[in-house]
Amino acid sequence: MTTAALPEIRRGDQAGLVKSEEFPPLNHFIDGAFATGEPAATSAVIDPANGSELVRVARGDAEEVDRAIAAAKQALPAWRALTPKERAELLNKIADRIEQHADVLIRLEALNCGKPLEVAEDDVVSAVDTFRFTAGASRAFTELGAADYVEDHTSLILREPVGVVGAIVPWNYPLLMGVWKLAPILAAGNTVVIKPSEQTPLTTLKLAELVQDLLPAGVLNVVLGKGSAVGARLSDSPDVDLVALTGSVRAGREVASAAGQTVKRVHLELGGKAPVIIFDDADLAAAAEGLRAAGYWNSGQECGAGTRVLVHESVAERFVELLVEQVSTLVVGEPGAGADVELGPLISESHFENVLGFIERAKAEGATAAIGGDRIEGDGYFVAPTVLTGVVEGTEAAREEAFGPVVTVETFTEEEDAIRRANDVEYGLAASVWTRDSARSLSVPRQLDFGTVWVNSHLVLANEVPWGGFKGSGYGRDLSIYALNDFSRTKHVQINHAR
Incomplete structure (x- = not known):
């Protein structure tokens, strides 16, 4: 069999794909607001279609992570106190907002990642459905029925949020993988600090900009930077209750090892072959x-x-x-x-x-x-x-x-x-x-x-069925009701009613 000639690269108008005013703020989003002023350090975001620099974004470290964690921790009591219906209504509003701004999100994802428009469009459509499915599913948790499993003692099972969650998102699907984490994390009543890849932060920042007026301050926080600084701090901070990573097997080992020092829960979706x-x-x-x-x-x-x-x-x-x-x-x-x-x-x-x-x-x-x-x-x-x-x-x-x-x-x-x-x-x-x-x-x-x-x-x-792996591909499940289970915890309450 002979090898076919290599294909040619079809070129287009990269510079005109996203207008300058359509870019999001290029700084951390903490406690309901984007940081202002010049960041102390920045990273270049590169257009993979031609190797040119698109923009420079803030590059944070442990200090920014700790501020974001503190904001998430402060916002947690009020957010977790909302009913599932109230949180679901907000998640549906987020889905509506993404759908209303789908065009710019598609173009921004395509530009930042080099993705064909059809791939970026699929990501955005799927992100909308993820929020909508999760909003509905979060109102329909089922647990073991309340009953007397021991004489004169009534048991009931409560499902609670885990707390503050750190989410680390990869460069290949920055918007969609972010949403796969954010939707169940928020629906279950947690607050979150999310770290997008330093290579592809633009749609995560755009999402934060689009929903800034929908979520209470501190519920969603975005910290930019490298995994060695931002991801590491999310993993080892005693104030983060669960860390969720989509990434490589190597990164999964590092996160799990760091998280083990504070015995926090870990959710890993890693590589595949x-x-x-x-x-x-x-x-x-x-x-x-x-x-x-x-x-x-x-x-x-x-x-x-x-x-x-x-x-x-x-x-x-x-x-x-x-x-x-x-x-x-x-x-x-x-x-x-x-x-x-x-x-x-x-x-x-x-x-x-x-x-x-x-x-x-x-x-x-x-x-x-x-x-x-x-x-x-x-x-x-x-x-x-x-x-x-x-x-x-x-x-x-x-x-x-x-x-x-x-x-x-x-x-x-x-x-x-x-x-x-x-x-x-x-x-x-x-x-x-x-x-x-x-x-x-x-x-x-x-x-x-x-x-x-x-x-x-x-x-x-x-969205109705789980996604996740075995062995070196990690543990935990994205999508479906199983993701909501992973980002929540069960509590057994037993009442002695003997008279």
């Missing part, structure tokens, strides 16, 4: 089309992306042909180049070099690029959508997360071997199984050690 098991009876065309989206959505910068194909050897050649055909049609470009752009740049120069290094090491270990396999020449951090075939079991390409537009392909002969190899990674976030066999569609997912297993689809999410 999602296996895609394609059996010989699968609809190969549907699988290839599914991987076109699931493997390359958001340029593969997606922890649940379908990045590791395990395909039965009898259909491997045909499947690779179909996948390459699908991948060859992806439109690569800047977000300002039009609504039909499907694949944008990677987030930063360092990540760009990491992904290219992953591809080169895979080639050195025997893999072949059926398509892509290199950078695309020109400004910005563009890597060609890549399919690596001939990947050998146990190699880095088979086990580690590239977090870019790279799908690896391995072959198997026996079902048991496919299951064993799929599970033989440190991650346990997501997987998919492709088969027409109804018995296999039930039995194989039960044997896969992943928090979500799709059958004949991949990367399909809904």
Whole structure:
């Protein structure tokens, strides 16, 4: 099979994507207001589509975090005292506000992250639905029925907020991952200090600006800065009751270790290396089309992306042909180049070099690029959508997360071997199984050690069902009623009514 020519980068009007007056304030948001004056330190926010500096934002440290925690702690009693209905009404108002300003949020997310407009639009639409679902679900908690489980003693279960929550959000989905945390945290009656990635803070700041008049001061606080300063302080502060992170396995270990010093609760959604098991009876065309989206959505910068194909050897050649055909049609470009752009740049120069290094090491270990396999020449951090075939079991390409537009392909002969190899990674976030066999569609997912297993689809999410992983992918659940459970606590009250 010959490698197709590398795609060209479609260029557009990056400078005109977001007007200067549409940018949010570029400072910390603490106790209901943005900080004023020149910050003591700043960080550059880079446009990944061309490498130019967009803006400079404040860079905080432990002092700003402590002020935000104090504001959240002061706001907690009044916020937790609201009824679920009252908090839900405010969350629905936030959803309305996001929807009213969807256009600027989409363009700002696309500009800051280099995302195609269709990806950014999906993020904003999903953020609205997350707030609306969580608002309704928070009014419908169910607990063990009040009853006498011991003679003459009536027990009842109360559900309470945890307290002050520190939320640390990644760069790949700054708005949506922020909302996945904020909605259940606030709905359960907690107050929050959120740290967006220093690389992608703009939509988090814009959200704070948009809801500034809706939430009481101190309920929502945003502190900008690096994980080594801001994230570390959120993790080890004795006044933070729970810390929630979406990020890398390395970052998860650091947060959990720091949080352990104060024995606070930890909620971790970490990396993934999602296996895609394609059996010989699968609809190969549907699988290839599914991987076109699931493997390359958001340029593969997606922890649940379908990045590791395990395909039965009898259909491997045909499947690779179909996948390459699908991948060859992806439109690569800047977000300002039009609504039909499907694949944008990677987030930063360092990540760009990491992904290219992953591809080169895979080639050195025997893999072949059926398509892509290199950078695309020109400004910005563009890597060609890549399919690596001939990947050998146990190699880095088979086990580690590239977090870019790279799908690896391995072959198997026996079902048991496919299951064993799929599970033989440190991650346990997501997987998919492709088969027409109804018995296999039930039995194989039960044997896969992943928090979500799709059958004949991949990367399909809904707010009603939980998202989270096992093993190195962390613990805790985003979305669904399970997220509300994670950000609340139960209290048993027992009353002696003997007479």
